[in-house]
Amino acid sequence: MPDSLRVALVSPPMLPVPPPGYSGTERVVAALIDELVKRGHRVTLYAPGDSEVDCELVPTIPHSLWATDYRGDVSSFINIGLAKLWADHERFDIVHSHVETLGFLFARHCPRPVVTTLHGRLDGSGIPELMAEFMDIPLVAISDSQGRWFPENNWIKTVHHGLPLEQAPFGDQPGEYLALVGRVTPEKGVDEAIELARRAHLQLKLAAKVYDRHEKEHFAEVVAPAIDDGVVEFQGEVGQIERDSLYAGALATLMLGAWPEPFGLVAIESMATGTPVIARRAGALTETVEHGVDGFLVDDLDEAFLAVQRAPDLDRALIRERALDRFSAGRMVDEYEDVYRALLGGSRKRQTEVPTELRVASGVR
Amino acid sequence: MPDSLRVALVSPPMLPVPPPGYSGTERVVAALIDELVKRGHRVTLYAPGDSEVDCELVPTIPHSLWATDYRGDVSSFINIGLAKLWADHERFDIVHSHVETLGFLFARHCPRPVVTTLHGRLDGSGIPELMAEFMDIPLVAISDSQGRWFPENNWIKTVHHGLPLEQAPFGDQPGEYLALVGRVTPEKGVDEAIELARRAHLQLKLAAKVYDRHEKEHFAEVVAPAIDDGVVEFQGEVGQIERDSLYAGALATLMLGAWPEPFGLVAIESMATGTPVIARRAGALTETVEHGVDGFLVDDLDEAFLAVQRAPDLDRALIRERALDRFSAGRMVDEYEDVYRALLGGSRKRQTEVPTELRVASGVR
Numbered sequence: 001m002p003d004s005l006r007v008a009l010v011s012p013p014m015l016p017v018p019p020p021g022y023s024g025t026e027r028v029v030a031a032l033i034d035e036l037v038k039r040g041h042r043v044t045l046y047a048p049g050d051s052e053v054d055c056e057l058v059p060t061i062p063h064s065l066w067a068t069d070y071r072g073d074v075s076s077f078i079n080i081g082l083a084k085l086w087a088d089h090e091r092f093d094i095v096h097s098h099v100e101t102l103g104f105l106f107a108r109h110c111p112r113p114v115v116t117t118l119h120g121r122l123d124g125s126g127i128p129e130l131m132a133e134f135m136d137i138p139l140v141a142i143s144d145s146q147g148r149w150f151p152e153n154n155w156i157k158t159v160h161h162g163l164p165l166e167q168a169p170f171g172d173q174p175g176e177y178l179a180l181v182g183r184v185t186p187e188k189g190v191d192e193a194i195e196l197a198r199r200a201h202l203q204l205k206l207a208a209k210v211y212d213r214h215e216k217e218h219f220a221e222v223v224a225p226a227i228d229d230g231v232v233e234f235q236g237e238v239g240q241i242e243r244d245s246l247y248a249g250a251l252a253t254l255m256l257g258a259w260p261e262p263f264g265l266v267a268i269e270s271m272a273t274g275t276p277v278i279a280r281r282a283g284a285l286t287e288t289v290e291h292g293v294d295g296f297l298v299d300d301l302d303e304a305f306l307a308v309q310r311a312p313d314l315d316r317a318l319i320r321e322r323a324l325d326r327f328s329a330g331r332m333v334d335e336y337e338d339v340y341r342a343l344l345g346g347s348r349k350r351q352t353e354v355p356t357e358l359r360v361a362s363g364v365r
Numbered sequence: 366m367p368d369s370l371r372v373a374l375v376s377p378p379m380l381p382v383p384p385p386g387y388s389g390t391e392r393v394v395a396a397l398i399d400e401l402v403k404r405g406h407r408v409t410l411y412a413p414g415d416s417e418v419d420c421e422l423v424p425t426i427p428h429s430l431w432a433t434d435y436r437g438d439v440s441s442f443i444n445i446g447l448a449k450l451w452a453d454h455e456r457f458d459i460v461h462s463h464v465e466t467l468g469f470l471f472a473r474h475c476p477r478p479v480v481t482t483l484h485g486r487l488d489g490s491g492i493p494e495l496m497a498e499f500m501d502i503p504l505v506a507i508s509d510s511q512g513r514w515f516p517e518n519n520w521i522k523t524v525h526h527g528l529p530l531e532q533a534p535f536g537d538q539p540g541e542y543l544a545l546v547g548r549v550t551p552e553k554g555v556d557e558a559i560e561l562a563r564r565a566h567l568q569l570k571l572a573a574k575v576y577d578r579h580e581k582e583h584f585a586e587v588v589a590p591a592i593d594d595g596v597v598e599f600q601g602e603v604g605q606i607e608r609d610s611l612y613a614g615a616l617a618t619l620m621l622g623a624w625p626e627p628f629g630l631v632a633i634e635s636m637a638t639g640t641p642v643i644a645r646r647a648g649a650l651t652e653t654v655e656h657g658v659d660g661f662l663v664d665d666l667d668e669a670f671l672a673v674q675r676a677p678d679l680d681r682a683l684i685r686e687r688a689l690d691r692f693s694a695g696r697m698v699d700e701y702e703d704v705y706r707a708l709l710g711g712s713r714k715r716q717t718e719v720p721t722e723l724r725v726a727s728g729v730r
Binding site: 061070072073075076077079080082083084086101102104105106108109124125126127129130133134 | 426435437438440441442444445447448449451466467469470471473474489490491492494495498499
């Protein structure tokens with residue numbers, strides 16, 4: 001395999017790369033591109049035309065659907081991007097799909113090796129049928145937790161996300177408030193966080209999207225009364241710099257929702273500023289947050305209350321150091337280079353037999 | 366080309382074939398299968414496992430999504446069906462896709478000729494981008510009206526729907542009420558129909574789905590008061606026999622919505638019972654309803670009121686005879702056999718050059 005690969009990435013139609021607001025997939029794709037380019041790979045991104053990346057961009061559609069206020073079905077637009085990439089396939093050594101299960105049919109038949117990173121949860125309707133039909137598709141999980149329901153699928157590796165976290169400020173002292181970043185939904189644990197803040201007599205600073213009807217209802221029911229009481233300071237959806245500042249100044253960041261995060265970028269961003277994470281013992285957080293070192297894994301509010309009391313004792317410099325080491329874009333791309341090599345080392349068409357050491361290393365059970 | 370073709374049809378995941386309630390695509394697919402089988406073709410249907418057809422059935426999923434109360438995104442399930450069909454492609458001479466634009470990528474790359482009948486309107490978001498990307502895909506329009514926005518695409522033919530209409534009862538005398546069958550939505554012209562019924566001092570018998578929130582709101586706002594007034598008799602969603610009986614007993618069937626029907630099965634069902642159609646001059650109805658013979662095409666409520674007065678003068682036996690002749694399943698399958706032959710006569714891979722006589726015959730402008 002040559003040192004420099006011709007890599008095509010395909011990203012969803014809803015948002016540009018990088019995304020304007022708070023979105024996981026497109027931020028990770030942006031970080032992946034920057035690091036691949038830095039290493040001399042020739043990268044081409046298939047994404048909406050309003051993307052701004054330091055590599056070749058093939059616009060799948062002129063503008064991201066978000067920018068055009070489109071809120072309908074996105075599947076057709078995904079097929080437009082896949083069609084353009086398929087037409088160009090001879091230009092690439094490998095294709096890296098970020099369009100979830102909707103890219104599976106493409107991945108099977110496009111005459112180039114295609115690896116698919118799944119970014120979402122895998123417990124939705126239709127997923128079991130899809131995973132059963134597409135047992136051959138080479139997959140990357142973003143956490144062992146994400147992949148564990150489908151151990152028989154063709155997982156090449158688990159690759160935890162990485163971001164350019166070294167830009168984050170360091171909050172060297174434990175702050176006087178709790179932080180929550182995300183969406184105002186029950187699964188993000190907003191109500192639990194408010195109850196915890198009340199019990200701990202601390203303010204909860206909340207940076208969150210309130211977009212759809214359910215979120216608005218949840219806001220009115222749960223958040224608005226707590227703002228009136230002074231328990232919550234609500235910041236809406238804020239940019240990267242404000243978010244980093246919010247994390248850095250906090251005593252701890254809360255992720256208390258009964259939601260098995262497939263990864264949870266909030267955790268690594270908080271830890272990068274030195275601020276520990278108090279998380280429900282669920283999903284990928286059991287992999288990214290080491291209990292008693294990076295924060296605490298809790299099962300209920302009583303444990304969360306104890307975790308708040310213990311948070312000042314943690315070594316914030318160590319938390320930051322570990323985060324920058326474990327969740328750098330460099331480490332992520334080291335692992336994706338391994339994945340690409342594994343696919344290219346097999347048949348040119350696609351990899352159906354996974355090398356044993358990779359399957360074992362993935363830890364997917 | 367052999368007289369007997371091996372034809373694969375693929376139908377959407379939401380409903381079985383035939384459908385339990387009032388749905389266009391699956392009813393037409395059912396009629397197509399029955400007639401193809403009658404003519405000795407070997408037909409295989411890729412559709413949900415609760416379909417009941419007199420041909421080979423390959424279940425795409427065990428149960429239709431409707432039966433499982435699934436109301437999410439259907440695109441992934443379409444890919445499951447297409448994946449199974451692709452794996453079997455060598456078993457068939459030709460593939461006939463009914464999964465709309467989501468089958469385009471499959472149609473381009475599956476190594477068998479694929480023809481796609483588009484069943485929906487073509488003015489939705491994303492359609493222009495899709496039609497531009499997939500200029501090569503061989504298409505069938507269900508009306509000239511449907512295809513007219515994309516004259517440059519690869520239309521093989523316009524094929525009006527056909528159904529086994531000879532089963533419909535004949536209503537030999539003009540009835541004393543107006544009929545409306547469809548959904549309780551503004552685009553179906555429910556409010557215009559009620560206003561017309563009031564002006565004409567006739568009852569409106571309404572057989573309609575009220576499923577989603579918008580339909581419920583429209584029902585409460587527009588239909589409920591008219592039921593209280595005795596203007597509307599509401600029948601809910603009724604089966605084929607009740608619908609036919611409703612049509613047969615009516616003075617006329619109303620299709621007054623400002624909605625360009627891509628086809629409008631209601632019109633042909635009504636005409637099959639001898640009952641004329643009073644339709645807004647829009648969409649496919651300008652092709653299926655001949656003004657002054659099968660009913661009337663109107664531009665506003667004043668014209669509709671005049672049409673109600675003139676409806677008893679029309680020859681109901683002629684309306685029925687014309688409908689059974691023009692919209693039989695036999696005529697539809699005659700035309701689809703032409704389409705299949707046109708595709709098979711070209712390259713084995715797929716047809717990109719359309720024979721001139723077919724393109725002209727399609728009448729798509």
